[in-house]
Structures are given as structure tokens and as C-alpha cells.
Amino acid sequence: MGDVIAVALIGLVGGAASGLLGVGGGTLFVPAMVLILGKEQHLAQGVSLVVIIPTAISATLTNLRGGYVDVETAKWVTPLAIAFALAGGYVAGLLDGDTLSRIFGVVVLYVGTRTLFTTWRTIRRERAAERASA
């Protein structure tokens, strides 16, 4: 019973993160399956990829109705993204994946931190302007 509730919660939280953030949700699904459900890493990745497909379709149907999908951009980016993801996956097998991931971690951390500060500053400036004009 505990496992059923855990699975339901992992799906709900991962799905919500996917719909909100525009990502697959594997970042959440994979560690949750390994740490909470005790699944093996590769199996967790496989299950995660399967779950991502209907999850992303579910959110996309709502996004299409809302008119938020930039279809023209998706048409140009998607085929290349798939081809080069396969190429990247192949190259990853030839290199030290751990070091690569850590280097990329620094880049993601930098982009995230920079975005956080610039956005936070803009929000504060706008609120100050609103207060001044009120």
C-alpha cells in the first residue's frame, strides 16, 4: 500500500514539474525511483523515458489549446535535436561521462544563478516602479 501511494505521489509531482517547467521530468523521476522505490538505475531511466512521453503529450495538448506552442520553432528544432542527441549519446560512450557531467553542471549552475539574479532584479525594479507610480 505504501508503495502504491509513493508511486502515485512520484507521478503527480514529476508530472506537475514537467508541465510547469517544460522539461521531461526525468530529473525527478529517476532519483525518486532509485531512492524511494529502490529500483536499479538503468531500469529507472527506461521507465522514466516511457512515462515522459504520455506526460509531455498531456501537458502539450493543454498548451496547444492555450496557443503557447511555437509550432514553427518546434518544427525546425526537433529533427536536429533528435539527430544530435543520438550523436551526443554515442560520443558520451567514448568519453569519461562523469567529468563531462560535472563540467556541464558548472555551466547549468552558472546559467541558473545568472537567470535568478537578473530576473529577481527586474521583478524588484518593477515593483518599486509600481509603488512609485501608485
Next chain:
Amino acid sequence: MDRQRAIFTGTVGGFVSGLTGIGGGTVMVPLLTGLLKLTQRRAHATSLVIVIFAALAAVSQYIIRGEVDWALAAALTVSSVVGAQIGAHVMHAMPDRELRLVFAIFLIVVGVRLLVFG
């Protein structure tokens, strides 16, 4: 839309996501907002379309190797599809700047995870 930039986004975004094994969305969203100047909301919505096809392309390898627990996948899907609806509706209601802030926090969490666990 700038086609050259779209081609660059697909190429670099796809390659980096395949190379590091992290999902396309984490790489795609910053490229879609930064390079293609999509609003945060449109970038999230457009990224998910790419995610569908990227996951379809990647999953075949796992199915061939038998690394999918179908019962678990089905059980997770039941609630994740509902969660996705909640997430999408929250995204539609959230102002673009706040959405950007939430995504930045997500990037920081992913960055720390990659840095610490590789």
C-alpha cells in the same frame, strides 16, 4: 523566427543533452529564451514538444535491452498525466517573470546535482 538560430539550438541542445544524459528540456528552454527570444511560457510549451520526440527516440534502446518495467511505468503514468495538467495550468496562470524565477531555481538544483553526483 531565425532559422539559423533554430538550427543551432537543435544541434547544440540535442548534442549536449545526449552527451550528458540529461533531458532535452533543461538545455532547450534556456536556448529557446536566450537565442530564439521566446517568452518563458512559450519556451516551456515548445520545449515539451521536443521532449516528446526526444523521449520517443531514446526509449527504443531501453526497450530493446529490456530495461523497462511496464507495470511500474503504467502506474506512474496514471498520476503523472494528471500532474502534467496541473503543471500546465499553473504555468498558464503564472506571470512570465515568476516562471523564469522558478525555472532558474530548477536549473540551480540540476547544476548542483550534476556537479556533485556527476
